[in-house]
Amino acid sequence: MSSAGSTDAQRSFIEQARQAQIIRATIEVLAEQGYGAASFARIARHASISPALITYHFGTKDFLMRGVLATIEERLDDAMAGTDDEPDSYPDALKGMLERFVEHCWSHGEEVSAMTEIRRQARSESLRQAFSSSHDRGTAELVAFIEEGQAHGQFRDTDPALFASVLLVAMGEFSRLRGRSADENRRIAVEWASLFVNAISATTAPRDPGSENDEQDQ
Amino acid sequence: MSSAGSTDAQRSFIEQARQAQIIRATIEVLAEQGYGAASFARIARHASISPALITYHFGTKDFLMRGVLATIEERLDDAMAGTDDEPDSYPDALKGMLERFVEHCWSHGEEVSAMTEIRRQARSESLRQAFSSSHDRGTAELVAFIEEGQAHGQFRDTDPALFASVLLVAMGEFSRLRGRSADENRRIAVEWASLFVNAISATTAPRDPGSENDEQDQ
Amino acid sequence: MSSAGSTDAQRSFIEQARQAQIIRATIEVLAEQGYGAASFARIARHASISPALITYHFGTKDFLMRGVLATIEERLDDAMAGTDDEPDSYPDALKGMLERFVEHCWSHGEEVSAMTEIRRQARSESLRQAFSSSHDRGTAELVAFIEEGQAHGQFRDTDPALFASVLLVAMGEFSRLRGRSADENRRIAVEWASLFVNAISATTAPRDPGSENDEQDQ
Amino acid sequence: MSSAGSTDAQRSFIEQARQAQIIRATIEVLAEQGYGAASFARIARHASISPALITYHFGTKDFLMRGVLATIEERLDDAMAGTDDEPDSYPDALKGMLERFVEHCWSHGEEVSAMTEIRRQARSESLRQAFSSSHDRGTAELVAFIEEGQAHGQFRDTDPALFASVLLVAMGEFSRLRGRSADENRRIAVEWASLFVNAISATTAPRDPGSENDEQDQ
């Protein structure tokens, strides 16, 4: 920690930088050309390095993809975490979450595309496990959230697991919806989010006076 | 050999039969093992023919996939066409359409899975065009239908193109939602369809004067 | 059998010819350059074909090596089989066997060298099995033969299994012993064979009158 | 760094220690996993060092193997040297030599295995030379010894060079003969040695006084 030698840190730095560079190149190739084109040769060409360097830093293609995946999911989780101030209602909370997701899709579109590519095509057991575990976790959180909202009468009485599945699928495909301008993108985001918020929100006399009390504890 | 007149027809018949056989085998391999495994060798083994025969009948892999696609889409279109008796309302019409779609997904699951596989993985320009053109056509029809429903006050006033896109994406991914029993599948189908019908249907007294205030807090 | 079409036979002929050619090339590379150099690329270059053609005909390197092995062992077994006229005594029978072996080593030296290379280096389970089964069979035959000779008092009372092992090892390495001329080779062969015949033959007054009767049933 | 005078010696010491360590690790990998697995990476992992360090100390793989070989042969030569007290007869001397060899094979089995691995697989010119020169030297010594024994009438009148070759080959392969227990090993060793002693010794009533005329009938 206090040792003068920067060798360790330096080495670590180089390795981390290389790994980050390779992961970035992999994401770009995945997003632009698809999983089928994401060979070591193409990724390496994209990063202006030798294909063997990828093996050197990641061992196998499987490890590379897992590294890519971990990076992407970490950033996505961060982006989805949201701010500290709690929204007033469950629908608002859902809306906020969806909008944060949309925001991240646009600011880090390549990552989401790449993640989708890996999910769709990866046949290795370890990758499938990685996906199914993160998918299950995401589904579980979403289901719990929906059930809470239903308990408060703010969400329609529909099957939470089904809605969660549909929503997650829609999120997985959202990056395809792209407008022609930033403004249009913004409008699309808002409408897209409200589409699902509407679909799940309780309908009859929603949010009208007299039922405000059920929003207090959220 | 026997009758000169039947040569042409015979050839044509044999050719069609072969192409159909190959397409069937391709669909099965795509659905069961994924695009990455759908090599000529595997398809040919599945059909008990020689790999060269696929090239002979389709020229390139791209043409094969386009042929597969055309076949699948044609059957899907037929299935979606519906009966002649018009439903009473636009929401009912939408619901009927979605249910026909779901029905087709289950009765021809392999085809829909295969179509999804091709859409996801195919990177050739011609296939992308094929997809985007059929997507555009589908979107256009759906948009027209939604606009009609909106004009009749039966559909909520949302962006028709966006809703169409979301719905088409959801349909493309629907085959993933699969329950554990036939009964559960039926329930899922009904809920899934009504989810989107609800999302687009005009709510009772939607947005009429007196409830405008519910948009204020977002 | 009587069908006019020669297609089947022809196809089979081409395939057999190619396989034989590849096996021959493999044997040559193995004998001249060793197992480590016996890559598909080098074998193919040696046979003036494409490396992929080896995979086409043999599937995997393991299958190729097993094919090579089967060919070599078949020819060796044929050569060792000997003639129909039985020798007079066990030592003579042993001597005849060893001389036939030596003869084959020189007329098919490359094959024996190649077999040795494969045996030494092959790490695949299937190849090891192939070798150990053929080795066990050879050992068993030899042991039985020695025990018979011992029972007739013509072989020295030594451990048959040990002698068999030593002899098999010596045979495996025999191809290294090579003189400078055909005559010298012939002399070496005779001396080499008699070395082991002497080592195992019963010493005290062998084959002198009075013990002739024990040679009758061999 | 501390004392200028010890730099040279220190370097030399460290260098020797490193080289010895690497050679040891190489021998172990060769004996346990075979030549094909003896890559720099594996050797280095076995020695808990970096692969580059091997190149640093030995330059090329060829030099490394030559170093390994020299070490092994030196130890083997030491072991074979025997004690100062001369045995009574040439057969006894041969027997003693073979038993010393066997002893070394068991106490330094890994080295002998490693040597065998290198001999079998190494194809570089320099290594072949190293082997053939040591082989020639061994043969020459053995031939001289046999000729001496023959001159004293204690060894059978057979080709000394051929016997030497056969014996050296048998020694090279001896490490394969391994029993299931220490006792069995001891028995095997004795029988193995006496097999060759018998094969070369003058036959009837050998070595006892008054039977020197027994060389007539062979």
Next chain:
DNA sequence: CATGAATGAGCGTTCATTCAT
């Protein structure tokens, strides 16, 4: 003295495609 970083060559294998038959 020692190593991490990096690479070009080579490995066995799969692939879509060509072509003579």
Next chain:
DNA sequence: AATGAATGAACGCTCATTCAT
């Protein structure tokens, strides 16, 4: 109409070796 034979390109991966530090 159909296929076996054949190939070049590409794949993920390991290798011995180089070099800056």
